[in-house]
Amino acid sequence: MVLAEYQVTLKDGSVRSYPAGTRFSDIAASISAGLAREAVAAKVNGKVVDLSRELDGNVELELLTLKDPEGVDVMRHTCAHVMAQAVARIFPGTKFAIGPVIENGFYYDFADHVFTPEDLPLIEEEMRKIIKEDYPVIREVLSREEALKMFSEREDRFKVEIINDLPESETITIYRQGEFADLCRGPHLPSTGRIKYFKLMSIAGAYWRGDSSREQLTRVYAVAFAKKSDLEEHLRLLEEARQRDHRKLGKELGIFMLSKEVGQGLPLWLPKGAKVRRVIERYIVDLEESLGYHHVYTPHLANVELYKISGHWEHYHEDMYPPMQMDNEELVLRPMNCPHHMMVFRSEMHSYRDMPLRIAELGTMHRYEMSGALAGLQRVRSMTLNDAHIFLRPDQIQEEFTRVVKLIERVYKDFGIKDYYHRLSFRDPEDKQKYVQNDEMWEKAQTMLKQAMDDLGLDYVVAPGEAAFYGPKLDVQVKTALGKDETLSTVQLDFHLPNRFDLEYIGEDGKAHRPVVIHRGIVGTMERFVAFLLEQYKGAFPTWLAPVQARIATVAGDYVPYAEEVADRLRQQGFRVEVDGRSEKIGYKIREAQVNKIPYTLVVGEKEQSAGALSVRKYGQGDLGSMSIEAFERQLRKEVDSKALLVQP
RNA sequence: GCCAGCGUAGCUCAGCAGGUAGAGCAACUGACUUGUAAUCAGUAGGUCGCAGGUUCGAUUCCUGUCGCUGGCUCCA
Numbered sequence: 001m002v003l004a005e006y007q008v009t010l011k012d013g014s015v016r017s018y019p020a021g022t023r024f025s026d027i028a029a030s031i032s033a034g035l036a037r038e039a040v041a042a043k044v045n046g047k048v049v050d051l052s053r054e055l056d057g058n059v060e061l062e063l064l065t066l067k068d069p070e071g072v073d074v075m076r077h078t079c080a081h082v083m084a085q086a087v088a089r090i091f092p093g094t095k096f097a098i099g100p101v102i103e104n105g106f107y108y109d110f111a112d113h114v115f116t117p118e119d120l121p122l123i124e125e126e127m128r129k130i131i132k133e134d135y136p137v138i139r140e141v142l143s144r145e146e147a148l149k150m151f152s153e154r155e156d157r158f159k160v161e162i163i164n165d166l167p168e169s170e171t172i173t174i175y176r177q178g179e180f181a182d183l184c185r186g187p188h189l190p191s192t193g194r195i196k197y198f199k200l201m202s203i204a205g206a207y208w209r210g211d212s213s214r215e216q217l218t219r220v221y222a223v224a225f226a227k228k229s230d231l232e233e234h235l236r237l238l239e240e241a242r243q244r245d246h247r248k249l250g251k252e253l254g255i256f257m258l259s260k261e262v263g264q265g266l267p268l269w270l271p272k273g274a275k276v277r278r279v280i281e282r283y284i285v286d287l288e289e290s291l292g293y294h295h296v297y298t299p300h301l302a303n304v305e306l307y308k309i310s311g312h313w314e315h316y317h318e319d320m321y322p323p324m325q326m327d328n329e330e331l332v333l334r335p336m337n338c339p340h341h342m343m344v345f346r347s348e349m350h351s352y353r354d355m356p357l358r359i360a361e362l363g364t365m366h367r368y369e370m371s372g373a374l375a376g377l378q379r380v381r382s383m384t385l386n387d388a389h390i391f392l393r394p395d396q397i398q399e400e401f402t403r404v405v406k407l408i409e410r411v412y413k414d415f416g417i418k419d420y421y422h423r424l425s426f427r428d429p430e431d432k433q434k435y436v437q438n439d440e441m442w443e444k445a446q447t448m449l450k451q452a453m454d455d456l457g458l459d460y461v462v463a464p465g466e467a468a469f470y471g472p473k474l475d476v477q478v479k480t481a482l483g484k485d486e487t488l489s490t491v492q493l494d495f496h497l498p499n500r501f502d503l504e505y506i507g508e509d510g511k512a513h514r515p516v517v518i519h520r521g522i523v524g525t526m527e528r529f530v531a532f533l534l535e536q537y538k539g540a541f542p543t544w545l546a547p548v549q550a551r552i553a554t555v556a557g558d559y560v561p562y563a564e565e566v567a568d569r570l571r572q573q574g575f576r577v578e579v580d581g582r583s584e585k586i587g588y589k590i591r592e593a594q595v596n597k598i599p600y601t602l603v604v605g606e607k608e609q610s611a612g613a614l615s616v617r618k619y620g621q622g623d624l625g626s627m628s629i630e631a632f633e634r635q636l637r638k639e640v641d642s643k644a645l646l647v648q649p
Numbered sequence: 650g651c652c653a654g655c656g657u658a659g660c661u662c663a664g665c666a667g668g669u670a671g672a673g674c675a676a677c678u679g680a681c682u683u684g685u686a687a688u689c690a691g692u693a694g695g696u697c698g699c700a701g702g703u704u705c706g707a708u709u710c711c712u713g714u715c716g717c718u719g720g721c722u723c724c725a
Contacts, residue, residue, distance in 0.1 A: 204720030205652025212722040260716050556682045591686035
């Protein structure tokens with residue numbers, strides 16, 4: 001029998017022909033000895049498969065090595081199997097759930113064994129043995145019955161569930177390495193010996209299939225890289241991230257504190273943190289007022305009836321503190337400000353000419369967040385939102401939305417925030433029941449948001465299922481130091497609350513019409529925003545925000561009166577200045593000012609006093625030499641006005 | 650809320666075969682009067698998160714509880 005020949009188009013564009021059934025590993029060998037040695041997987045018509053798979057048609061072929069990110073991911077996946085194999089050896093009876101590749105590594109979820117951190121080195125050691133033993137990783141196709149039989153016998157309840165949930169058309173495969181086999185669609189390295197550098201990182205709980213009503217498994221997280229230097233670099237970055245964690249910096253710099261005496265998730269803003277917050281609040285309130293927002297004050301408590309009208313009581317009461325019965329009222333701590341602002345709107349008649357009407361507030365709210373979700377200032381139970389509700393005619397939505405997005409861009413620029421992305425959060429088309437029922441509204445609004453973003457020339461990702469139940473939204477996402485995604489700003493369309501509160505305005509036609517509401521937070525909550533800034537600036541707030549902008553350090557006690565005189569003069573111009581007149585050496589004072597990340601350290605001694613000057617040292621830049629007080633004032637003023645960022649040392 | 654780990658002076662940590670605790674920094678006192686990232690000496694500071702239990706005896710072992718950390722879930 002003559003075997004068919006197939007055409008294989010390689011990455012460089014060259015075409016070779018091979019007989020049907022040729023393994024991709026053989027093709028690699030036919031190209032070069034180096035490729036035969038280094039290839040870890042094959043990318044066939046864009047799909048990554050095992051090198052052991054055979055040619056069955058004309059294909060485009062790319063042979064992947066550990067220089068390719070996709071090749072590294074294959075290695076990570078095999079490494080997950082090796083970890084499972086090691087666990088099976090050390091802790092017999094452990095059950096296996098899933099072990100996918102994630103950014104920088106992989107995890108595997110286990111059950112029926114309680115892991116402790118001491119287990120990790122043992123598992124690593126066994127993994128090294130398995131890698132050294134260099135088992136070929138062999139793919140086997142099983143029938144559904146065979147697979148069910150195999151995993152039922154092993155009492156692997158998770159694998160059995162997975163198999164039962166696979167569609168009929170799915171080919172069921174297992175991968176075998178030595179005595180260990182795991183249900184897996186692959187692909188994998190040719191053998192375990194090809195795994196390079198890895199490290200088991202942590203243990204965590206995780207629900208089976210992400211469902212909190214189901215069994216909780218133990219997840220072991222690991223990282224894996226092709227090069228030792230990549231692993232080391234990754235660990236170094238993690239350490240650096242720990243150094244810029246806002247909880248650590250917040251404590252060191254006296255920004256905020258948390259204590260169980262005050263209550264979980266209830267932060268106290270210390271004097272330095274309060275100064276930063278106040279500058280931000282003034283900034284945003286001034287900016288908003290200049291853009292036609294009207295700031296109001298409303299109470300932190302409300303009659304529970306208000307939240308029954310809004311619908312929050314029905315949808316959100318589990319996240320609210322329970323009502324307090326006083327006199328004839330049931331009062332709750334407000335979890336959001338919207339209902340109060342609806343009432344502000346309703347306090348008088350409105351004409352179509354009044355719109356858009358922008359009601360804003362630095363609104364303090366309390367939410368009963370789950371204790372396990374609390375984290376420093378990033379996730380708290382008491383927070384103040386830079387909130388606003390904009391009441392609009394339907395024809396004004398796109399224009400006003402665009403205005404809000406421009407405001408966000410402006411603010412981010414002022415704070416030097418560059419690393420963020422836009423997420424358009426739409427409703428889940430698979431589960432429309434979760435949302436306010438109004439198909440036409442949803443389609444129109446979602447299209448409009450996209451259009452506005454496109455017109456602004458801004459990139460975005462669409463996230464189906466992330467919408468609020470009452471309307472689609474734009475979220476501005478940033479990453480925390482530890483790499484978690486979180487929402488900093490949000491702009492939400494709401495077609496629901498105006499109905500609940502029966503809001504109306506009188507249109508051009510003299511008839512009553514229902515307005516649309518945009519909810520928006522620009523700097524978000526003060527808590528999360530300052531946490532983010534701490535991490536972004538590594539604690540070195542730019543001069544316009546710094547709690548202490550300049551510290552005057554005297555060379556000796558004799559110069560304290562001069563230092564105080566200069567400090568007073570600067571304070572009268574609104575600068576935040578301290579004097580360090582202690583009888584310490586100047587080197588000591590400077591070190592302390594630098595550790596405290598104070599933008600300017602002003603050294604004064606005999607020379608400065610007699611010349612009416614200052615020796616200026618700047619954070620991250622060192623000694624700038626001597627300058628007159630006037631020259632320094634000009635520099636400071638200019639820097640504050642320009643909101644310039646500090647240079648990191 | 651759930652799983653796991655942790656909880657020692659203001660801060661960072663040592664104390665890992667049960668015999669009532671120690672360092673550095675900070676604070677305070679004194680000396681030094683200082684020129685661009687730590688002057689020297691001394692003093693004070695802890696019911697070892699809290700509550701039970703085991704033990705002649707517990708910071709150390711056990712149980713519970715509170716808090717923190719990692720992750721999951723949640724996040725109008």
